[in-house]
Amino acid sequence: MNYWRWIVTDLLAIVRDKAIALTLFGGVLFYSVLYPLPYIHQVATEQAVVVVDLDNSSLSRQMIRYADANAQVAIVARANSVTEAKAMIDRDEAKGILLIPEGFRRDLLRGKQVTLGFAGDASYFLIYSAVVRGLTTAGLDVSGQIQLQGLLAHGVLPAAAAKQVAPIALNDVPVFNQGLGYPGYVVPGLFLLILHQTLFIGMGILGAGQWRQTGYWQQFSPLTTVCLRVASFTLLYAFFSAFYIGWCFYAYDVGRQASLSQVLLLMLPYLLATAAAGMAFSTLFNRRDLPTQVMLLTSMPILFVGGFVWPLTLIPEPLIWLSQLVPAIPGMMAMLELNQMGADWQQIMPQWLQLWGLCVGYLLLAVWGVRRRQQALSAT
Amino acid sequence: MRALLRRELRLLKQDNWQLALISYIPLLGFMLLWWLFSAGLPRQLPVAVVDQDHSSVSRMLERSLDASPVNQVISFTSQSEAIAAMRQGDVFAMVTFPYGLRRELLLGQQPQIDIRYNGQFLLVGKLLSSQLSLSLADGLRKLSRQSLIAHGVPAKLVAPHIEPMTTQTTALFNRNTNYVGFLVPPILVALWQLLAMLIFANALNKELKPERWQQSYQVGWWPIIAAKSLIYLPILLLHGQFMLALLYGYLGLPAAQLLWLLPVQLCLLLSVGLWVATIFFLLADSARVISFCTALFAPAFAYMGITFPTAEMPELAKLWRLLMPSSHYMEAQISLVSYGNVALMWQQCAGMAGFLLLLLPAMLLAYKRRPQNVAAGVGEPTS
Incomplete structure (x- = not known):
């Protein structure tokens, strides 16, 4: 052989x-x-989020619309209290909570800082990061818009106002695996x-x-x-x-x-x-x-x-x-x-x-x- | 029955590998995998910073990057060196402060800071991306504050001016987003399922020797399998409980409830046992039984839905994951440990009842494989 x-x-x-x-x-x-x-579907999208809207104002509804418009978040239900929302998470009916506090619009108009509450189910990290990312982006958008309106009302020129809202632009890009898939x-x-x-x-x-x-x-x-x-x-x-x-x-x-x-x-x-x-x-x-x-x-x-x-x-x-x-x-x-x-x-x-x-x-x-x-x- | 048990123990004593599988391999495996992830919270991840501006602003931003416990700033003088380090995986992200950053900022021209993060190392990349934005935003806030005060805005109004809305983010069930609490439980469950599969398969494969094969049909498979289960099920349950003790006892991961996990673990082991028995009667060859079971159970971790959410899987993957006992188990475990919802846990656990259907093919195959010279009736697996 x-x-x-x-x-x-x-x-x-x-x-x-x-x-x-x-x-x-x-x-x-x-x-x-x-x-x-x-x-093979690459990324996590449309995670179920339940809203607790304690303000019920035009601005809070705008915030909810912005959140729902985000690809990573889907608003699935409204709850009347945090306890109720928490119970939905415990029943696995939602993965995240968006809490809009009472007096949200009023405080913003009066120039007081307000705090939005986000929560995500961190038993699943990809879901958690999608929920937090989606809600954060929506929050930043609404916040930027309010700032812009305020500046315009004070007589700042639109072009200058946009730059004042974000004095430095962050160009945040993933490399190598660009879709983060x-x-x-x-x-x-x-x-x-x-x-x-x-x-x-x-x-x-x-x-x-x-x-x-x-x-x-x-x-x-x-x-x-x-x-x-x-x-x-x-x-x-x-x-x-x-x-x-x-x-x-x-x-x-x-x-x-x-x-x-x-x-x-x-x-x-x-x-x-x-x-x-x-x-x-x-x-x-x-x-x-x-x-x-x-x-x-x-x-x-x-x-x-x-x-x-x-x-x-x-x-x-x-x-x-x-x-x-x-x-x-x-x-x-x-x-x-x-x-x-x-x-x-x-x-x-x-x-x-x-x-x-x-x-x-x-x-x-x-x-x-x-x-x-x-x-x-x-x-x- | 006692004779069968004694026979089983004798067989076990002769098999060094099986002895290892039930004793030190699970302990070593669990500890090793935990040790690997024991850092838990990513800290000091190398980040390249290329400062082309060399101004007070760029230095201040660099300091605020370095102040975050997640980043460890490594300064590079040229961008090409930083890119090379990125490509080699020496740094996971790269921040460039462009030439003229301070000047453009003072002139109100909105300069741009470039952040590149490694998407290939997804976990680190995503984490760094949000951390870098956070720490840069923190540095920028300081700048805005100074300029607002200089413009005569009262200090009390500065914060709402810069940031009318703040957010408070809560990671439910895993407060500090600890990766040990997230990754290690499913990984250990996957390992435990593999161990259960191997132990069952090895125990059944003992009956494949020609003389024992015939004997098994004479005695009947039910008492033989019962004897094997009586020995191995408690041992495997002990491993499962050791795993829980390590995670939720020693490491102190948060757990709403643990008590009810014992019956769920038993259900998982029985489901795995049914799978192994079906494959055993299907192939009846030790190496092939192991190969087939391996092919079936090795990817179980990917299908648990912990790393990648179940809802995003294609339909075929959703069907396949139903065939894995571990996916049902893991959902039941999360229902109990995170949500403390016993009803939901039983609901998830009930999904495992479907594995009882495997009894049919197993019995049918066992009947088909009966040796010819054994009288019918005696050889029936239902005897």
Whole structure:
């Protein structure tokens, strides 16, 4: 058997093994739809808000209309008291409260400061931020208009009045994920992690099924065996990666700022390091049902320690050091910087070199593991 | 029954992984995920400030940015350096004070301050965007105050002049908008559900050895599953209670009510058990059962509706989330912990009754898989 035939045999073993095929082909396809599915409407809009209007004046009604006109807020009901509004929140009929105090219009006309009350259900942060943002914008609009009217009444020219209301303009713009959409935030990192985890599982199940039986995996020296299997999985995952990064990123309209050659250059050590680590990991298993369980339990910690869901500056240092051993960590960050945030190649060089380092390190571990497996089998 | 229980315990003792799953892995997992988010309130997030004006006004605004506990100002001399730092994720936002800021302000020409925040790191970006506006507004208020007083407005009237309307914002059920209270409970519930799924699947997979498979049909599946449940359900409930004790006891997150969560947790575990049993009889292969259950339960967190609201999900996702026991559980938990509304909790919990329908396919599949040489009647799962 030459090298090519070995790789073909290996790929056939993957396809014919139902458990592996289910995880690799089924999993990769299934997850590409299932994970982004809840998020495809991008942002939270029209959150239900209940109004407590204690003033019942023209100005309070204007405030309510402004709030309702905001895309993030929908006024669904009026309550007569805060207690009543609170009861609606407790019955899950509304997510936020807008309280307009008694004497709202009167105080404003008399030039006294008034305070509007906002409340949002902070059990859900996206809802809370939408409610607060929507109500704040509406409040600022009404407030600006009152200021403007006051200034005009005092004889200030309209053009000057507008500038007096806001002496400095704040131009507040999000960058990279400009719509602040949820898929753009979650998908890029998550998809790389899915590739990482399924590759580990595939290698693990394949190895666990083979180590204790004679077979084609004993034919070559451990180093050659490891290299060949890494090659066969990298080949397979080149197609999966092309589907994820090439097709899905377009389909979900995730930021794509890097050039094709840069992405290829980054994915090469990423897949090699992941495959080498997966090979080393697979030599630890005898039972075919274990690799999936281990990878399933590690998925969430790896995702959250990756630094894009929760900022790295807030994660305890020891966890960050430990996580650097996982190929997905430098891989996800490098991909985000390069492809979503448009960094130069120079800027992701540290992660790129780290991936190569991990690749070499895990390759040695894998060779050691396979040698032990071959010796253990020949000893029996 | 006692013999079955003893057999189950013997099987458990031989399986190191299952022992780990019921003992230290949940504890480690819960603690690890909590530790990751333990900072809770984002503080000292790096923000690039490019001061091209170098005036008293720009310095004052920079100081007021730095005064906020959320921002940590890092000064950059050139915009290109700040952009590079943004692209590398070293800073999460960038504020530019343009050349001529003070001059234009004094001339009443409305200068513009540029704020760019990282939308890729959505959570940090949104937080910084509102914090930066707040702290800049605070600095600007100082300027307006001075100019108004200089124009002869009485000090008492200055505040309503600058800001006729103020707002008071209350974050209900999570007063200081602590991310531990928001993120950690659903994450731990997702992990707990995965653990329950794995423990049930491993326990059932024990019966797949050819000799045991036949035996199981002779004894009947009901007593076998009952024995397994008697051992694993209390252990998993203990994990669930440990989770609640960690969150609402030790960490002291606000909770209106906790008592009724025990039966809801039991409902979640039973629903997960029904799912696992159905898949077990469908595939009857240890690695495939685990793979399939994993595919089903791994994305549960995304479907809970905590991070992204349920109402905004497409119809298909709304249907899919009904298949996840954790989405029902999490809604019940919020009804109880946040709202203290027991009736609503039972209403949410009742959604899990639908999982009883899984009994039908499970029993049918179990019947179909009966070994041929076992006499009919003995092999029926209903025996």
